[in-house]
Each structure stands twice: as C-alpha cells, then as structure tokens.
Amino acid sequence: MTNLKKLLSLLLALVMVLSLVACGAAEEPAEEPADEPAAEEPAEETPAEDEPAAERKQITMWFWGASDYQRNAMQKWLIDAYNNSQEEYELVVEFRSSVDSDIAVALSGGGGPDIVYGSGPAFVAGYAAEGLFVNLDSYAEQYGWKDRLVGAFYDLCTVEGSLYSIPGGMSNFGVFYNKKVLEDNGWAVPTTYEELTATMDKAIEAGLYGGLIGAKDWRYTNEWPISMLLTSVAGPEAVYKVLTGEQKWNSPEIVEAANEMVTWYNNGYMGGEDYWSLDANEIFQYLVDEKTPFCYAPLNGFQWAKGVAPDDATLDNIGFMLLPAKNGGDAPVTLGAVCSYSINAKSEHPDAAAAVLDYMLTAEFASGMSSEWPGYWGMPVVEFTTVDPADYEGVYAAYIQACADVVAALDAGNFGYAASTCFPAVTYETSIDIDTVWFGEQSVEEYLDSLDEAYAEDVEAGSIGQIPMPKF
Amino acid sequence: MVNRKGKITDIVLLFPALFISISVVLIPSIQTIYNSLTSWNGFAAEKTFIGFANYLEIFEDRYFHIAIKNNIIWMLLFLTIPVCVGMGMALLLLQRKRSRNFLQMIFLVPYVLAPVVTAMIFKNIIYSPTSGLIHFLNELNVGLDLKNPLTSREFGIIAVAAVDMWHFWSYLMIIYLAALRQTPADQLEAARLDGANFPQLFFHIYLPNIKPTVHLMSIMIVIFSFLAFDYVNLMTQGGPAHYTELLATLAYTSAFSERKIGMASAYSVIMSVFGLIAAFFYTKASMKEERD
Numbered sequence: 107m108t109n110l111k112k113l114l115s116l117l118l119a120l121v122m123v124l125s126l127v128a129c130g131a132a133e134e135p136a137e138e139p140a141d142e143p144a145a146e147e148p149a150e151e152t153p154a155e156d157e158p159a160a161e162r163k164q165i166t167m168w169f170w171g172a173s174d175y176q177r178n179a180m181q182k183w184l185i186d187a188y189n190n191s192q193e194e195y196e197l198v199v200e201f202r203s204s205v206d207s208d209i210a211v212a213l214s215g216g217g218g219p220d221i222v223y224g225s226g227p228a229f230v231a232g233y234a235a236e237g238l239f240v241n242l243d244s245y246a247e248q249y250g251w252k253d254r255l256v257g258a259f260y261d262l263c264t265v266e267g268s269l270y271s272i273p274g275g276m277s278n279f280g281v282f283y284n285k286k287v288l289e290d291n292g293w294a295v296p297t298t299y300e301e302l303t304a305t306m307d308k309a310i311e312a313g314l315y316g317g318l319i320g321a322k323d324w325r326y327t328n329e330w331p332i333s334m335l336l337t338s339v340a341g342p343e344a345v346y347k348v349l350t351g352e353q354k355w356n357s358p359e360i361v362e363a364a365n366e367m368v369t370w371y372n373n374g375y376m377g378g379e380d381y382w383s384l385d386a387n388e389i390f391q392y393l394v395d396e397k398t399p400f401c402y403a404p405l406n407g408f409q410w411a412k413g414v415a416p417d418d419a420t421l422d423n424i425g426f427m428l429l430p431a432k433n434g435g436d437a438p439v440t441l442g443a444v445c446s447y448s449i450n451a452k453s454e455h456p457d458a459a460a461a462v463l464d465y466m467l468t469a470e471f472a473s474g475m476s477s478e479w480p481g482y483w484g485m486p487v488v489e490f491t492t493v494d495p496a497d498y499e500g501v502y503a504a505y506i507q508a509c510a511d512v513v514a515a516l517d518a519g520n521f522g523y524a525a526s527t528c529f530p531a532v533t534y535e536t537s538i539d540i541d542t543v544w545f546g547e548q549s550v551e552e553y554l555d556s557l558d559e560a561y562a563e564d565v566e567a568g569s570i571g572q573i574p575m576p577k578f
Numbered sequence: 579m580v581n582r583k584g585k586i587t588d589i590v591l592l593f594p595a596l597f598i599s600i601s602v603v604l605i606p607s608i609q610t611i612y613n614s615l616t617s618w619n620g621f622a623a624e625k626t627f628i629g630f631a632n633y634l635e636i637f638e639d640r641y642f643h644i645a646i647k648n649n650i651i652w653m654l655l656f657l658t659i660p661v662c663v664g665m666g667m668a669l670l671l672l673q674r675k676r677s678r679n680f681l682q683m684i685f686l687v688p689y690v691l692a693p694v695v696t697a698m699i700f701k702n703i704i705y706s707p708t709s710g711l712i713h714f715l716n717e718l719n720v721g722l723d724l725k726n727p728l729t730s731r732e733f734g735i736i737a738v739a740a741v742d743m744w745h746f747w748s749y750l751m752i753i754y755l756a757a758l759r760q761t762p763a764d765q766l767e768a769a770r771l772d773g774a775n776f777p778q779l780f781f782h783i784y785l786p787n788i789k790p791t792v793h794l795m796s797i798m799i800v801i802f803s804f805l806a807f808d809y810v811n812l813m814t815q816g817g818p819a820h821y822t823e824l825l826a827t828l829a830y831t832s833a834f835s836e837r838k839i840g841m842a843s844a845y846s847v848i849m850s851v852f853g854l855i856a857a858f859f860y861t862k863a864s865m866k867e868e869r870d
Contacts, residue, residue, distance in 0.1 A: 207834050214620045214839075232837060236621050322701065325817035382729045382818055383708050535835045545731065545819040567619070569837075 162189075162196035165458050167221035167447075171203035173413075179478035183471060188462055195458040213238055213450075220453040221462060224446040226527040227262045227271055228534070231571040233448070234270035240449040242269040245460040254467055256516045258441055258574040259486040262528065265571060272463050273443035275472075275483045277404035277524055278512045279334040279429065280439075282390070282411065286423045287314070287399045295425070299338065299432040305399060306375050315398035319376040320384035327386075328538045329525040330402060331367050331376060337440045337522025339363040339432045343578035345522050349529070350573050351565065356554035364543070364550045366432070371544045376402065390414050393424065402429070404524070405512075406444060408505040409481030415501075422500045426508050428515075439515040441574065442524025444482055469493050476509070477502055484509035486516065519577030528573060530564035533557060607850075613843035620839040632844035645823045648735045649852075652824070653803035655736065657796060660743045664750030669780065671751070672758050682755070685748040693745070697812035700741045701728070728814055734821040735810075742809045750795060757791035758784055790867060797860035804852040825849045 172180065180199060188197045202208050206225055212218035213233060222239065224230055233239050246252055246269045252260055255272070263271045281302070288295060288305075291312060296302035306316030321327035336345050340363035347353035348360060370376055377384060377398075384392070386403065390410040393401045401407060407426070415421040428437035447466065449459045465471055467485060473493045475483035480502050484490065491514060495507040515521060523529070525537055536556050543553045564570055614632055616625040636642050667685065671678050688696065704711045705726055712724045727737035761784055769783050785792075807826035810816060816823040816831070829845035832838045 210620065210834055210837075232619060233621060236623065238621055321818075325815040379725060379729065380708055383706050383726045388708070532836050532838075535831065539820070541817060542819040545821075547819050567617075 163194060163455055163458070165195050165197045165221065165455055165462060166219035167197065167199045167223065167462070168202050168205050168209060168219045169199050169223055170205045171201050176409075176479050176482075177201065179475055183474040183478070184462075184466070187471070187474075188465055191465070192461075195455060195461075197462055216452060218450050218452065220450055220455060220459045222448045222450050224271065224448060226443050226524075227273060227446050228527055228530060228571050230263070230271045230446055230448055231265050232531070232567075232569050234265040234268075235568065238451050239270045240451055240453065240456050240459075242271070242449065242460065242463075245269075245464070249460070249464045249467075251464075251467060254487050254489065256486040256488060256513055258516050258519075258521060258576075259443065261572050261574040262441065262443075263446065263572075271446040271448040272467060273486055274445035274447065275405070275443065275481075276486050276509060276512050277406060277442040277444045277527070278439045278508075279330060279337070279402065279404050279442070279524065280407075280508070281317075281427050281429055282393060282401040282403060282407045283425050283427065284393050284396055284399055284423050285425050287396045290396075291399075293399065295427065297430065298434075299430045302400075302430060303373075303375070306373070309399050310374055315377055315380070315392065316373065317375045317377070317400035317402055318384065318389040318392055318398050319381060319402050320386055320389040321381055322383055322388070323385040325541070326526070326538055328540050329534070330404070331370060332537050332540055333440050333442065333522070333524045333526075334402060334429050335366050335370065336360070336363045336525075337438050338429045339366045340522075341431065341433065341578075342438050342520070342522045342576035346573060346576055346578075348561075349523060349570075351561070351570075354554075355557040355561065356551055360554060361550060364540070364554060367540055368543055368550065386410050387414055394420055404440075404442065404444070405484060405505070405508060406481045408501055408508075409479060412480055412501060418500050424501060424504070426504055428511070436515070436520055438520045438522050438576070439512045440524045441516065441521045442527040443486070472509075473506065476505055480505040484512070486513060488513065488517070519575075521574075521576050523573070528571070530561070530567075530569045530571065532560040532563045532567070532569075536560035610843045610846055613840055614847045616840045617838075618840045618843075619837045620833065621837075625840075628840070632838075632841045633848075636841070636844055636848070641820045641823050641828060642825075644820055645825045645828050648822065648824050649804050649806070651735055652739050652806055653800055655739045656743065656746070656799045656803055660747035660750050661792075661796070661799070663747045665754050667747075667751045668754035668758055669784075671755055678755075682752060685751060687748075688745045689748045691745065693808045694812055696741060696745050697809055700744075701813055705737065728822070729818055731819070731821050734814065734818075738810050738813050738822055741813065742806065745809075753791060753795055754788065757788040761787045790864070793860065793863055793867075797856045800856035801853040804849045 169180070185197050185199055189195075200219070205223055209218055209222060209224070213222070222233075224233075230239060234241075242251075251269070251272070255263075259273045260269070263269055263273055283295060285295075287293075287309075291308070293305050293308060294301070296305050310316045319327060319330050340359040344353060344357070344359035348355055348357070371381070377389070386406075387410050389398075389401045389403070390407065391414040392398050394411065394415050403410070405426075411421060411424050415424070428439060430437045447463055449456050449463070453459055467487050469485075469487060469489040469492065472483055472485040472487060472490060477498060484505065491510050493506055493510065495503040495510065497503075498506050525534055529537060536559075539548075539553065539556065542548050543550055548556075613625065615627060615629060617628050617631075618625040671681055674681060691699075702710060705728055707713050707716065707724065707726050712726065715722050716724055727733045730737070765783050765787075766779065769779055774782065805826060806824055807830065810822050810824050810827050811830065814822040816827040825845055825848060829842045829849070832845060833842035
C-alpha cells in the first residue's frame with residue numbers, strides 16, 4: 107500500500123513537470139494566436155473570409171482597446187478591406203487595453219505581433235537601433251511612400267536616414283469651440299492669440315469655464331498644453347533648435363512659453379482645479395453642453411465630440427481652429443501622430459505586413475475610416491488634400507477639412523512639435539513634470555534646467571530621433 | 579536500502595516545487611539584481627555594467643524620497659485602519675451565529691470588485707468635485723469648499739490608500755474571523771465562569787490565540803505596502819506633481835516610459851529589501867513563538 111502511494115506520488119510529480127514543460131513549449135510559436143475581434147464581426151459577408159482561416163497565413167497586429175463603433179470601423183475599413191483584397195493572408199487585429207506595455211514586454215522577449223503599434227515615431231528609434239524592426243526603405247521605394255507621405259512625417263519616421271515606421275493619424279493640437287456659445291454671448295471666433303485669451307476671460311466672468319483640458323484619467327495629458335504653447339508661444343524655430351541640441355531648454359523663448367503654461371493653468375484657461383477632475387470625454391461633454399466656449403485637444407477631439415454629442419445637430423455646433431501664434435503670423439501646426447506602425451523583425455511575413463501599411467497610407471483608407479471614426483485616422487498623406495470635404499457632412503467634413511489644412515501647413519513647413527511624438531523618452535517624461543511648476547514645487551527655470559539634464563541623458567543614450575526642420 | 583529509496587523519493591517529490599521556485603523566483607531574482615547594475619534599456623542585446631550608478635541616482639532623486647515617504651504612510655495606514663476595522667468587525671460577527679455567513683458575503687463585496695471598478699467608483703462618484711459626492715457637498719451651500727482630495731499634496735496618497743483600504747479590510751476580517759473561531763472553547767468557558775467580560779476575553783483569550791495570524795497578516799501588509807501599485811496607477815499615475823508617487827510607480831515609469839529597465843530593476847530590488855526585512859522579522863518572531 108505504501109509502495110502504491112509512493113508510485114502515485116511519483117506519477118503525479120512527473121505529470122506536473124511534464125505540464126510545466128508543455129506550458130513552456132506552448133509559448134514558442136512565432137505567430138500570435140488569434141483570439142479576437144475578427145470573431146466578433148460576422149465574416150460570412152465576403153467570399154474571401156469564407157475560406158478556412160487555417161489556409162491563410164496570419165498577419166497579426168495589436169491595437170488598444172477601442173470601443174464598439176471604433177472596432178466596427180476598423181473591421182470594415184482595415185481588416186475586411188485588406189483580407190478581401192487578396193487570398194493568401196489574413197489580417198488579425200487584437201485589441202488590448204495595455205497594448206503599450208504588452209508590446210514592450212513582447213519585443214523584449216523576442217516576440218510580438220507582425221505589425222507593431224507604437225506610441226509614435228519617437229518610440230521607434232531605440233527598437234530600430236537594436237534591429238527589432240524591419241528597415242522599410244525597400245518598401246518605401248517599392249510603394250513610393252516618400253512621395254505619398256507628408257515630408258515632415260517621412261523624415262520623422264526615419265532613424266539614421268532609414269525608414270522604420272509609418273505614422274498613424276495626425277494629432278495636431280488645436281482649439282475646439284462651440285459656435286452657439288460664442289454667438290449667444292456675442293463673441294466672435296478669435297483670430298488672434300490675444301482675442302482668444304480675452305474671450306476666455308469673458309467666459310470666466312460669465313460663469314463659464316474659460317477653456318478646458320482634462321487630465322483626470324491620464325497625467326500625461328500635461329503634454330497637450332506643453333505641445334500647444336511651445337508651438338504657439340516659443341515658435342517652431344526655437345523648439346527645433348532645442349530638440350536638435352542647438353539651444354538650451356532654459357532659454358528666453360522657452361521660458362516665455364513655460365510661463366504662459368503657468369498663466370493658462372492659474373487663470374483657469376484649462377479648467378482651473380477641475381483640470382484634474384475631468385477626462386477627455388467629459389471636457390467635450392461640457393463643450394457640447396455649452397459650459398465652455400473652448401476645449402483644447404488634438405484632432406482626436408473629433409472622436410470624443412462624436413462620442414458625447416446627442417445628435418448631429420449638436421455636433422454641428424462644434425468647430426475647430428488652430429491655436430493662433432502668440433507673436434503673430436500664420437498659426438503653426440504641431441507635428442504629431444497618434445501612433446506609429448512598424449514591422450517586427452521577427453515577422454515571417456514582412457512583405458504582407460508592408461502591404462497592410464501601404465493600404466493604410468491611402469486617402470481611401472484615411473477618409474473611409476474618418477467617415478465613421480473621425481479624429482484618429484487622418485493619415486498624413488499628401489493625397490489627403492485631394493479629398494473634398496464637401497463630400498462629407500457636419501463634423502466629418504470639419505475633420506476632413508482640418509486634416510487637409512494641417513497637411514498644407516506641414517507642407518509649407520509651418521509646424522512645431524507634439525511632445526509624445528517628437529520628444530525623446532526621458533525628455534518627454536520630464537516635460538510632463540510641468541505640474542510641479544503649477545503646484546509651486548519648482549520654478550520655471552528649475553523645470554527647464556531639469557529638461558536640459560534629461561535631454562543630455564537622451565543624447566547619451568542615443569535616443570534622439572530625426573527632427574524635421576520647419577521653415578524659418 | 580529503504581533509506582536510500584526514501585531519499586530518492588523525497589528528492590523526486592521535491593523536484594516540482596524546486597523547479598518552480600528556481601525558474602520563476604530564483605533565476606528572475608538573480609537577473610533583476612544583475613539588471614539593476616546595468617544601464618539596460620530592455621531590448622538591447624548587450625547590457626552595459628555600471629555598478630551601483632542606478633542606486634546612487636535613485637537615492638539622489640527627490641521623487642524617490644517622496645515615494646519612500648508615501649510607501650511608509652501607506653504601510654502605517656494599512657497596519658492600523660483596516661486591521662482595527664477588520665478585527666472589530668470579526669469580533670462582532672463572532673457574536674452573530676445566524677447572520678454571520680450572510681454578512682461576511684456582503685462585507686466581501688468590495689474585496690471581489692476589480693480594482694479598476696473600485697478606482698472608477700471613487701474617482702467619479704466620491705472624489706469628483708464636478709459630479710461626485712464632493713460636488714454634492716459643495717452644492718449644499720453650507721460653507722464647504724471641498725477640493726478633489728487626489729490633487730492634495732498632504733492628502734493625495736491618503737485618498738488613494740483609503741480606496742485600497744475600503745477594498746482590503748474585509749479580507750482581513752475573514753482571516754481574523756477564521757482565526758478567532760479556532761479559539762479553544764474550554765479556555766473561553768473557563769474565563770466566562772471566572773466572570774471575564776468581553777474586553778477581558780479578547781485581550782486574554784482571543785488575542786493570545788490568534789497572535790500568529792495577526793503577526794503573519796501584519797508582515798504581509800508590510801510586504802504588500804511596498805509593492806502597492808494598482809490603485810495609484812489607476813487613479814493618479816503618481817501625480818499630480820508626483821504627490822502620490824510610490825516605489826512601484828517609479829519603477830513602472832522607468833521601465834515603460836523612460837525605457838530604463840536597469841533603473842526599474844534597481845527600484846524592484848529596493849522594494850524587495852523592505853519585503854525581506856519584514857520576512858526576517860516574521861521568521862524571527864515565529865521561531866521565538868515555537869521556542870516559547
């Protein structure tokens with residue numbers, strides 16, 4: 107009996123060890139399992155999808171946890187469109203709420219999807235330097251990407267002269283305004299920086315919020331005022347010189363911009379203390395509900411406005427304009443992308459992944475996605491200027507027009523920089539500490555000195571990406 | 579021969595646990611310690627050895643000092659408030675023989691809620707000055723001018739810890755109640771016959787009997803306090819102005835925002851040291867109890 111017990115124990119131990127070994131082995135396959143939204147969307151509409159998935163090779167892509175209408179738009183304009191365009195591959199998009207850290211962990215472990223979603227071109231430099239992403243130069247030549255992408259974005263996506271990513275939709279920061287609030291109060295749509303701040307002062311006097319930005323869910327929203335006011339107040343030239351090491355952060359133009367960030371926070375131009383108690387959806391809810399004339403946000407603001415507006419008529423009240431330059435001249439745009447897409451060096455199907463990226467760089471894809479999901483998919487392609495906003499209605503037309511304006515401004519070289527897209531990693535993280543200045547924990551000068559130290563650290567780490575040069 | 583066979587069996591039976599411990603605890607620990615001495619960015623093929631530079635940088639970083647202070651505040655709060663509330667409720671439930679199970683289930687609801695749900699409830703329904711309880715109290719027009727506590731320099735970390743304590747106290751209650759119910763009935767009966775009242779019963783009969791459980795849970799609280807992360811990450815990401823920073827949030831920022839895995843590993847080692855100190859005292863106390 108004792109021997110039988112021992113034998114059983116040994117068997118159990120053996121089973122445990124084998125199970126562990128088996129679990130370890132199961133992580134080996136290079137291709138990620140597909141367990142996601144493709145299954146949520148009915149696939150029987152198209153002949154190509156009628157084929158068994160096993161016969162098609164999978165191209166995987168991870169994306170953040172989008173909402174239902176956003177997933178539907180992706181299913182229609184990206185997944186189905188690509189899968190129906192050929193019969194050899196199947197694009198599988200996996201929606202993950204922690205996509206950024208998931209990708210960082212997967213890449214560190216030598217895995218990850220074929221198409222790598224990144225937080226922006228600045229994210230790519232380090233990985234590219236280590237050979238974790240495919241050099242896209244040959245695909246750029248094959249598909250003519252250099253001519254099709256807006257020049258500044260193409261440059262931004264290069265590392266030491268080679269292309270390693272394509273940009274996602276443009277995330278230019280600007281001013282969303284409620285036409286009805288302005289009209290009801292007899293205020294004109296501001297055309298200069300002074301008019302804008304004066305209107306915000308009047309709004310506060312009238313018991314409204316002067317303007318709104320919301321950092322409740324994401325402290326990194328601090329990058330919005332940083333990007334906007336550096337571009338509008340310090341100007342493209344000064345920021346370019348700072349990002350290329352020609353000029354110190356603690357220099358007069360940047361000091362003026364940082365002081366303006368403090369003024370905006372203290373004067374209530376970003377919601378005052380409620381800056382920390384409202385999120386992106388809530389500030390747009392307040393804009394739609396006529397509690398403020400202005401919201402400051404990237405172009406994604408169109409998607410938030412669409413998400414909270416009860417009907418199209420209310421949505422039509424929302425307008426968009428660029429933040430005027432404080433020192434006069436044409437309003438510069440901020441060079442920013444909501445994300446970047448690269449090809450994993452471990453991908454077994456880089457050609458097919460490149461074909462997906464190529465499809466994403468078409469006006470057909472950008473305008474199609476934007477017609478259902480405005481705000482996120484304004485791809486920076488030159489062809490965008492040929493899309494006629496008149497073919498769209500209301501907020502969709504406004505978004506298409508905004509994208510075309512941004513593309514034109516970028517083409518003219520009138521641009522500053524979005525922090526998350528263009529700042530190197532440590533500099534970006536340190537820039538977010540502007541709230542320590544708002545709360546009186548350090549002075550503007552100390553804050554800018556810390557940015558100089560952070561930038562030096564990034565230079566030492568070799569993580570400064572290509573910074574496109576504006577015209578000045 | 580039998581002894582030899584027995585030893586082989588022991589080794590084979592030990593192997594699975596040993597294998598797991600070595601592969602998921604020992605090897606990653608050694609790797610983490612080594613990484614903390616490098617400037618590795620998480621994906622470079624080579625790791626540059628930089629000695630204790632990461633640790634020196636951390637000790638000079640002002641946000642590290644804020645984080646240490648916050649972790650200690652977190653630990654002190656958890657060692658007092660949920661312990662007292664959990665113990666008090668366990669003692670009350672001990673008296674409720676019929677409704678005990680039902681009440682336990684009700685009290686456990688906060689514990690089984692996902693942290694993201696709990697965090698959202700407090701952020702939007704309790705703490706929000708634009709739509710939550712704070713807003714409601716301010717709207718009463720009785721002279722209150724309450725702010726969002728999450729933005730407070732002094733109370734920010736307490737406001738976040740309060741959410742985690744609300745979630746955690748019932749877990750302690752269940753553990754304490756289980757331990758209290760193991761108290762030998764003969765001791766209780768003898769004390770009652772001697773005329774002991776409830777406080778005397780608690781301090782002289784219950785507490786000595788559940789002392790090992792109280793010790794263990796206290797040590798676990800100390801360890802957990804230096805590993806705390808999720809509620810701060812969900813509610814403030816260490817902000818505003820780093821007021822709610824913890825060691826774990828600094829490690830996370832280093833790893834995933836700044837891509838300094840070496841630095842993040844150094845933070846992890848520091849966090850582990852606090853856990854090891856707690857474990858040392860627990861082992862020492864356990865050995866003393868065994869000797870006694």
